Amino acid sequence: MRTRTNRFSRFHLLLIVAVVLSLVAAACSSDDSTETSAPSATTAPSSDTTAPSTDTTAPSTDTTAPPDDDVNNPGVYVHAADDDPLSLDPAGVAAGEAGETIILQTYDRLVEIGPGGPDLIPGLSTAVPTVENGGISADGLTYTFPIREGVTFHDGSTLTADVVKFSWDRALEMDLPEGNSSILADLVDSTSVDGNNFVVTLKDRNAAFLNSVVTAAVASIVSQEGVEANGGVVAGQPNEFFSSDVIGSGPYTLGAWNRGENIQLDVFDDYWGEPAKLDVRIEQVPDDDVRTLGLRAGDFDSIETDPTFVTDIEGAEGVTIFAEGWLLEPVHIGLNLDIREDLLPDGDTVPADFFHDPRVRRAFNYAFNYDNFVEGGLSGQGGVVPHYLPQGMLAYDDSLPRFETDLAEAERLFTEAGWWDDGFEMTVLVEEGGIFEVAGLVLKDSLESLNPNFRINVAAVVEVQFDDAHAAVPFEYATWIKNADPFADPAALFAAYIHPDGEWGDVHKFRNGYQDADGIAALIEEAAVSVDTDRRVEIYQELTQLLFDDPMWVIPGNEKALMAHRSWVQNFTMNPLWPRPSLKFALFDK
C-alpha cells in the first residue's frame, strides 16, 4: 500500500510540474516571438466559433472566415474608456462629462467642428453663418441658419426649423443645474423661425458663439416628436427617457447602454450624410493597465490614453500612438489668494496673504521644474505653456514669454519677499493617480530641493474628496492641481481662469493680487466681444505679457492630444476640440 500512495503522489507532483513548466514555456515562447504571434493570437479570444484548442491548427481551416479576419471584432469598433456617462440628455450633461461623446456621435448640431482643427463645417445648417454670406448681421447680433432638408431622426420624424427652435428652447426651459444650458442663456436673447431658417439674436456681440456654443452638446437637435412622446419638457426636472436614451439625427443610434459595462452604438442607416462603417462598443475599463493590455491583445481598437503610460505601449506590435496637436487643457497649479488659515490642513504655515505678493507667485513659477514634469509626467508628450495661451489656441505664438526653471531667480524672489530664511509648509491638493499626482510630486521636489526650509505635502485624495474640495468656497487649501476645462476659444478660457471677477478669480480673489485688476478685466472683456480677429490676437498677446509679470497660476505643462490605437484602424483622427475621447467613430474603418 505504500507504493500506491507514493505513485499517487508522484503522479500529482508530475502533474503540477508539467503544468508549471508548460506555463513558463508558453510565456517564454510568446515573449520571444511577439512579432509573429501577435497577429495570430487575435483569432482566439474574440472569434466565437473556433475553440481555443484550434488556435494551433493551420490557418487553412479558417475557410469560413470573413475577409477582414486579420482584425479583432470585425465590424465593431471597440474603444476602452474609463468613465461612464451620468446622462445622455443634451440638456442634462455637464461640460467635460462622459455623456458628451455619446451625444456627439448620436445627435447633430447646426454646425460642427471639423476633423482638421478649429474650422467649422456645416451640420444641420447647410451653411456656416459668416458676415460675408449674410448669415451674421452687420451688427454681429443676429445669426441665420438655413436648415437642411431631408434629415430624418432615429424615430423617423423629420427635421424642420421649428424642431431646431424647439430643441434650443427645451434646454433653456429645462435649465438643469447639472446641465450646460447657461452658456445658451448667457448669450441668446431670442430664437425664431423664418421659413426654413432658424434665427438667433444675441444679447451682445460674441466672438466665440459659433465655436463654443452652437457646437456644444447642449445645442444638439433632438426629435420634437420623441420629446413629446416621452414626458415632454418640465422645467428644472431631468427627463428620464432622454437621460438614458437617444432620439437624434446623428450617424449612430444608441444600441444599448449596459451601465458600467459598455455602450453600444449602431450605424444609423438613414443618416443624411456619409454613413458610418462600423458599429461601436465603448467598454468601461477602470484599470489603465488593463486598457493597455487590451490594446496589445487587439481586443480594443483605441484606449483612453494617459501620457504617463505612453512609454508602456510605445513600440508594441500593431499599435500606433496618435500624438498630433494639443489638448487645450493645460495642467494648472492654482494659487489661492483667499487662504483661510483656520481651514488649512494641519501643519500648513502659510498666511492669508501669502500669494498676494506677485514675487511669491513668480518665485513658484521659476522654482517649478518643467522638464521633470514633461518627461516624468507627460512622457515627453507635452510642452511648457506661455502665460497664458496654450499651444493650438488662437493668438498662440512660440515667441510669447514663458517661465523656465530658474532657481537663482526663484531664490532672489523668495528672499525679497521674506520667505527664504523662515521657510513655510504648505499642502497641495491633487486627485490621486495620473499626471496630477506627478505634478504634485514635481512641485514638492522642486521647492524642497531649492530650500530645506520649504515643505510641500502632497494630499492625493480620491475623486469624490477632490471634487468636493475643488468645488468648495472658500477654498480650503493654499494650492491645488488640475487641468483646465477645455475651451475652444481664448475668450472662455480667460473669463474662467484670468478675469479678476471670473469663475476662479472670484474663488481665489485675484483682486487681492493683481497690480492692475481693472486693466486686465477691461482687456479681457474687449477681446470677448470683438469680432476683429487681429485685434483679439493683439489683446491676448498683450495680456500674456501682463500675466507673465503678474501670474495667477503655475502652468506645469500642456499635453499633446494623445490616443493609442490599433494600427489597423483606418482614417484615424482625433480633434481635442471634440469632447473626450475626442473621436468621431463614424469616420473610422478597419
Added chain:
Amino acid sequence: MVEAAARRPPASSPSGPLAIRVRRFGEITKEVLRNPTTTIGLVIIASLLLMALMAPIITEANTPDAYQMPRDWGAINEPPGTPGHLLGTTSTGGDVLYGVVWGARTSLRLSVIVVGITMVVGTIMGSIAGFIGGKVDEIIMRLVDVLLAIPELIFALAIAAVLGPSFGNIIFALTVVFWVKYARIIRGQIIHVKHNEYVDSARVIGDSKLNIYRKDVLPNSVTPVVVQATLDMGNIVLVAATLSFIGLAEAGLAEWGVLVSEGQAGISAGRWWASTIPGAMVFLWALAFNLFGDGLRDVLDPRTEGR
C-alpha cells in the same frame, strides 16, 4: 463566528511557575523549528526585519521625510544594474531598491502599530464583554457581528476614502477593521474560563476578578492571540497594498503596494522590475508571516498534536 464555535480548542493546562513556562516556551520553540516551512517563514521574517531595521545603513535616508521615495527625475525607467540604482527606477524616477528597503520599514511600522493597537483595543473590549456580561456583552458582541459582516477590505476602503489617504488614516482604517477578532478570542476565553471548574473553586476561595483574569484568562488567551497577531502581521500589509492599488495611498510613500500598482503598466513593455520586485516583497512578507503563524497554530493548537 463559525470556526471558533465549531471546534474550540480545550484550554491548555493552567500555567505554573516561571520555570515551567520557560521550559514550555523552549519546548514550543523546538517543536516549531522542527517544521521546515515554519523555519523558512521565520528565516524570511528575520531577514525582512533585519532589512527594515538596517534601512538607513543600506540606503541613505531621504530628506526631509525618509519614508518618501527619493525621485531622480533624470533617471526614469532605468533597468536594474544602472549605476546608483541597483534595482532600477520607476516611471517617476523612484529608486526601486530604496522602495524595497524602506517599504519593509513602512510595512513593519504599519503592521506593528495596527497589530499593537488592535490587540489592546480588542482585549479591552473582549474583557469588558466577557466579564460584565449581560447587556454590555450583548451590545459589544452585536457590534462585533456588524463589523464582521462587512468584508475587511471594503470597510477599510470606505473609511480611508472618507478620511483621505494619508499613512495615519490608513492605520486608523485598518485598526477599526482588525480589532474585532481579538475581542472575540478574549471574550470566548473568558466565557470558557468562567464555566470551568477551577475558576469556580477560585471564586469559592474568594479570588478577585482581576486575579482570575491575570491567572487564568490571559495565559490561556496568549496562544490564539499570538497566532492571530502573527497572521495579521502578514495580512495587514496585504490589505494595505490592495488599498494602494485601488488608489488609497499617501502620495510618494515608499510602500510596496504603491510601487506595484505604479509599475504594473510597464510589465508588458518589458519593465518588470518596478512592480515585480516590490510585488515579490509583499508576497514574501505575507507568505512568511502566514507560514510562521500556521506552524505556530499547528504546535500550539493541541487538536492537531499527537502524530
Added chain:
Amino acid sequence: MQIREYIIRRVMILPLILVGTSLIVFTLGRVGGNPIAIYLEHEMTPDEVAQIEERYGLNDSLPEQYFAWAGGVLRGDLGYSGVLAAPVMDVLPKRLAATLELSVASAIVAVSLGIALGTFAGARRNRLPDHLTRVFAISGAATPIFWFAIVLLIIFWVNLGWFPVGRSEPEIFESISHPTGVYTLDALLAGSFTAFRDAIWHLILPAVTLGYGATAIITRMMRSSLAEELNEDYVDAARAKGLPERLVLRRHARRNALIPTVTVIGLGFGFLLQGSVVVEIIFIWPGMGRWMADAVLRGDQATIMAYVLFTSILFLVVNLVVDVVYAYLDRRVVLGS
C-alpha cells in the same frame, strides 16, 4: 430542536445587524463626504447646488434622511446610483448575479483544490510533499491579487490569446435570454452550448485568480482534520482489516474530515467577497465589487449602502447555512459512529 432554535435566533438577529451596518455606513458617508459631490461642478451657483440637494432630499435632517432611506429599502427602493446613472434596484440584480456567479465559481476552485491539496498533504504529514503543498496553498493567500491577475492577463490574454477578459462576448450574451442573470445557468436553460462555453471561458481566469487565494483556508482545515481522522481508532481498525491505504483514506478518513472543513467555507466566502473587488476591476467583471470600488472613490452613497446591505446579508446567510449544515453533518457523524 437545538438547530431550529439556533436558526431562529440567528435570523432574528439579522435585521438588527443590518440596521447596525447601515447606520455605521450611513454615518460614515455623511460625516466624511458630500453625497452629491458626483454632480457638483465648480461653476455651479449656490442656487443650482441647492436645487440638486433638494432633488436628492438632502435638505432634511440626518435622521430624516436615514429613515427616508430605510423606508425606501422596505419598499424595495434603494435609491439612485450616481456612478451607474440608474436606480440601484434596476442594476443590482444583474450585478449581484455576476458577483455570485464569480464567487461560486471561485469557491468551486478553492474547495476542490483545497480538498485535493489538503487530502494530499494530510496523508503525508510532515514529509516533503506536505511542506510543498503548504507553501503552495499559502502562496495563494499571500500573493497580491492585483499583481497576480495582471501577470495572468499578460500571459493568457495578451501573449497566448487563450482567454478573454470581461464576462461575455456581447453578441453571444445577447443571443439568449437571461431569466436568472447567472450567465452559465441561463446558457444551460437556453440550451445554448455556445453561450455556455462563452460563459465558462470568461469565468476561468478570474475564478482561478480568486479561488487560488481562498485555497489556503480550505487546505489547512482539510489537512489537519484528515490528520486527526487518521489517528482515530476506526481507521486503525480498517487498516487492520487489510483495507488498502487509499481506500481507508477515501472511504473513511476523507469523508469524515470533510465535515469540519465545511465550517471554514463561510470564512473563505468572506475572503472571496473582498477579493472580488480587485478581481472584478482587473478582469472587467460587471459585478458588485467593481461597482462598489467606483462608488467609494466617487462618493456614491446609495451604492455603498446597498452594497454593504447585500454583502452583510450574503455573509450572514452563508455562515448560517454553514452552521446548520455542520450541525446536521456532525449529528450524523455521532449517530453513525
